[in-house]
Amino acid sequence: MKDLSLHILDIVQNSVVAQATIISIGIVVDKKNDYLGITIADNGNGMSPALLQRVMDPFTTTRTTRKVGLGLPLLKQNAERTGGSMDIKSVEGRGTDLMVVLKPSHIDCLPMGDMAGVVAMLICSYPNINFKFSHRVGANEFAISTPELKEALDGLPLNSPSVYPLIKELVSSNLDELQIGELG
Amino acid sequence: MTKVKSLADLKKMKETLQTKIDIREKGDASESLVQIKVAMATCGIASGAKAVMEFLMEELDKRGIQAVVTQTGCMGYCYAEPTIEVKLPGKEPVIFGYVDNKKADDIIEKYIKNGELVDGIIPTNFESIDNK
Numbered sequence: 001m002k003d004l005s006l007h008i009l010d011i012v013q014n015s016v017v018a019q020a021t022i023i024s025i026g027i028v029v030d031k032k033n034d035y036l037g038i039t040i041a042d043n044g045n046g047m048s049p050a051l052l053q054r055v056m057d058p059f060t061t062t063r064t065t066r067k068v069g070l071g072l073p074l075l076k077q078n079a080e081r082t083g084g085s086m087d088i089k090s091v092e093g094r095g096t097d098l099m100v101v102l103k104p105s106h107i108d109c110l111p112m113g114d115m116a117g118v119v120a121m122l123i124c125s126y127p128n129i130n131f132k133f134s135h136r137v138g139a140n141e142f143a144i145s146t147p148e149l150k151e152a153l154d155g156l157p158l159n160s161p162s163v164y165p166l167i168k169e170l171v172s173s174n175l176d177e178l179q180i181g182e183l184g
Numbered sequence: 185m186t187k188v189k190s191l192a193d194l195k196k197m198k199e200t201l202q203t204k205i206d207i208r209e210k211g212d213a214s215e216s217l218v219q220i221k222v223a224m225a226t227c228g229i230a231s232g233a234k235a236v237m238e239f240l241m242e243e244l245d246k247r248g249i250q251a252v253v254t255q256t257g258c259m260g261y262c263y264a265e266p267t268i269e270v271k272l273p274g275k276e277p278v279i280f281g282y283v284d285n286k287k288a289d290d291i292i293e294k295y296i297k298n299g300e301l302v303d304g305i306i307p308t309n310f311e312s313i314d315n316k
């Protein structure tokens with residue numbers, strides 16, 4: 001993957017396939033402590049302890065179109081290369097929590113990429129899933145969720161044409177502000 | 185155009201949008217929409233599916249084409265990612281492989297607008313492929 005936003009898009013597909021109805025994505029940046037944390041939590045089908053144990057091994061997948069699952073091992077590798085880690089907790093029938101820690105100062109740390117685009121794309125293309133997104137940089141935080149957006153759109157469906165660019169702009173202008181706040 | 189920075193801004197923008205959409209959608213059932221699925225498994229995303237999906241969502245809207253763009257799991261053509269499935273109203277779905285923005289532009293202008301075939305169709309005898 002070219003950047004972390006694409007990893008997040010990919011990991012969220014696992015939650016979608018696991019039939020989650022609520023998916024939370026949280027990003028925390030703490031430059032002072034050289035810390036970048038990403039959490040993805042869902043209320044999908046979860047994994048059995050046996051599957052969970054095998055899941056970091058690139059030869060594990062439950063998909064039928066190809067034998068090898070790559071999404072989780074790739075992200076784990078990219079986290080560990082920076083001196084960070086990846087951790088998964090999952091309960092069958094309850095859901096899955098994924099936690100990734102990276103060290104942003106490390107030369108191998110991938111850039112964030114187009115997080116606003118990824119968030120807007122997920123929200124607009126899965127209108128029946130309740131997404132919660134939050135991004136914290138130092139003391140400042142931006143948060144947005146599917147229900148809030150639905151309310152603001154007042155009946156106009158999230159997947160109707162022209163809505164995606166608006167939501168992307170809403171998210172990206174707020175994320176830009178977080179960055180500026182951090183520098184100032 | 186004013187920048188959308190808050191939910192309140194979004195609400196305002198929505199009013200102007202609504203009229204545009206009402207006009208377009210008169211007499212339109214979803215059966216008459218172009219339906220596009222972008223394969224978004226790890227293999228697709230790693231080879232650029234997100235950029236293609238974004239291009240399609242923005243350009244179809246700008247060019248006034250009524251379409252629904254959705255994501256789907258791996259369609260099983262990992263060697264030809266990014267792949268997309270395009271279903272024109274009343275036609276069988278067609279799968280295109282190795283789609284980048286230029287190919288997507290071709291697909292919009294030639295296949296979607298005029299029904300002309302373009303390169304990169306993956307031959308298949310399939311029932312429409314949904315998630316896995």
Ligand SMILES: Nc1ncnc2c1ncn2[C@@H]1O[C@H](COP(=O)(O)OP(=O)(O)OP(=O)(O)O)[C@@H](O)[C@H]1O
Nearest residue numbers: 014015018046061062063069070071072096225226
């Ligand atoms: N959030 C989740 N809920 C339930 N099961 C999960 C979740 N995430 C991963 N899994 C299980 O772990 C397996 C491995 O996931 P991984 O993303 O590594 O590969 P994949 O999704 O199978 O294929 P790929 O990501 O390469 O397209 C999945 O097939 C699925 O069974």
Ligand SMILES: [Mg+2]
Nearest residue numbers: 010014071226
């Ligand atoms: Mg996956």
